[in-house]
Amino acid sequence: MLTETISSISNPSQSQQLGGFVFISSCFDVWGGSEELFGATAKCLKQQGHEVYVFKLQISTHPRILELQAAGVKVIALNSLRFLKVKHLAFISIYYLVRLLSFLPIPTRCYFIHKQSLMLQTLKQIEPSLVVISQKDSDNIDPQRSFLLHTLRRIEPSLVVISQGDNFDGVKYAEICLELNLPYTIISQKASDTFLPYGNLRRMMQDMYRKAKFSFFVSQHNLSLTESQIGYSLTNAEVIRNPHRALIPEALPYPLIENDCFKIACVARLWILDKGQDILLKVLAQDKWQNRNLQISFFGEGIDRDALMDISTLLGIKNVRFHGFVNNILDIWHHHHALIMPSRAEGLPIALVEAMMCGRLGIVTDVGGISEVVEDNLTGFVSKGAFFTAVDEAMERAWQRRYEWEYIGKQSSIYIRKIIPPYPEKIFADKLIKLSNSQRWK
Template sequence: MKIGIVSIIKEPWGGSEELWADMAAEALKEGHEVFVSALKCGPPHPKTVNLLKNGAKLFYRRGFVQPGIPFLQRIFRKGLIILANKLQNPFHRLFKERPDVIFYVGTSYSIGEDVLLLKALDKTPAALYINCNLNHDVRGFGGTRYDLIKAAYQRARKVLFVSEGNLEIARRHLCSNIDNAMVIRNPVNLANIGILPFPEEETVNFAMVGILVTDHKGQDLVLGALHQEQWRARKWHLNIYGAGLDEGYLKQLTAFYGLNDRVTFHGKVNDIKEVWKKNSLLLMPSRQEGMPLAVVEAMVCGRPSVLTDVGGHREWVTEGQQGFISPGATVRSMADAMERAWEQRADWKQMGIAANTAAMERYNPVPGKTILKLLLTA
């Protein structure tokens, strides 16, 4: 079988890539052909390189304009892309391979914006599978093409969500049961992690792990909470792991709140065990979410979390058992949840053990094989 994968991510790698990469690795082992269409936004990630070594083919497509360049240059480059796309569909190299299946990896609604992909699909019998990694619990985002989204969902063999919460939001937004939907868990490398010894330092270390994009991960909400008076006399340190477009803003906000001596930016990290050897509590103040791997990894390592009630967070964490839930993605709501957590910090170690148990019960040990089995029925 020929399997085409379309990723819309605007960086070399992210949590959304783990599922398709796991499936692609399984497909290559079984002798199937794998073709990946991705945006050119930096050197390929080591996991991509490994797939290429094992026989996958990577086709970069136009569409990404590096952020931070001067405004006029940005407009000029976008204009060139629009012109080039009119002359030739950016997905032409992928469809030239005549894939039997297209596995689309994006948000719940991004397929409605990928009009050129939909046009290419109209000219092929390839079976479509849509992997929805997140959505936002609001209705009526400007310009969202719900008619195209519903049509794409109806065309798809399966629409795969990473949490029940995302699926329920999509049903409400689209006024549809989405009868071909199913929930699939993202992969977690459990072979190398498990419950780690709980930190015993007097100064409590908090961790925020994820891409530094505040519209998605909401790191600014935690900084706003820690700026409040009650936190000034407490012994704590916040460690921020990750990189992204809002790194500069978050560093400015940290300085503005006078927290430079209590917040450390570590950049991207590859060894999750090193994160959880040091830190006692995960803070995940997301404004929109699917089901972040960072939460599951923290749970597997035996750490409780403070999470906003978005995506699949509540499916994995119960208030007061494996962590704490902030009902809203606001500074006040997140601050209240963090306050509840601080008052119960003597219970964190036991809650971390409960988190590990819950994670081990919920995760899919072979998500790549699960997806591949689905595709082979196309």
């Protein structure tokens, strides 16, 4: 049993000084960019002698998970999904359906009823033993919730950190913390202008943030938008930065421009709903872009890879390539002159920060916190929105100044270093320790 591995700190003197931390991730994927902050922070806390636990919907031999385990962090799969293994594809489909529905004006009460119904029906079909309906509460049984309640009681952490991929998907974890009277803090990695919490969800979100010991957002835009969405001023909130993998002292050398061909990289998960690669493909299908000496390389994996390749083929686009996931981000920027991100929703994309650190300008959309780090026409080119004409206009401005990209990229590398510290996870770990200590000595 996973819970049998959980033990309290055995050294009495240490237990008076060091608290235990629990991180709960709402990310459905084995690992996502939204998990880099808590992952790096968990290792920092463990190195300082704290007991650290990470709860995820699913775990595997992903390098980041192996790193956590090697550092001594206990990584635990949430009970309701422990036995899925190869059958988890059905749950992925449900998850993305729910994410799609979140963009539509559907009453939240109906949305959650529909979501719960889908989950329970699928659980029964895939693995009947996972759904044990009690006679006392047959309508509201949730194996994941039961597992978390039982396990958190045993751990008794000094602080729970709920890591959200969006700004609303940790609600049920906050409710569990409140039921157990556990102090918790929240990380929100994204807030979308296209999402509006209705009815019960808005009240649940307001309650979650109001009762949190502190809330962290990766951009000021996300913080302000969340306040607007829930109609509540978050006095116990601030912006925290994500760690990145471009830890270099200065910009990389600019790549050679061979045969006057400019190479642009689109670095993002292949997920149309948020990342908007479909918009870029439609722009590129125009004759003017097909006749220019330009190459676009897509880097990343995701459920929309086949869809994007099919769109590319349908539109007859000849100057795009799909390269998959690249572990060393510097490899990309040794060979590409600029970044393009046609995103529909963002927090503050790590890929953009890394590109700027490497001295590569961004052609980006004005969503999330992007305009907080990119100055239009100075350190990059900002589209007014994630739609065809706006992205095309920003690309056109960039193209007309393509022989200035090296200079603009260098300016962006100087600018981003003023905003993003080299090791945000250390700053975050210190903040969590202070929050933990303030709770323990009350």
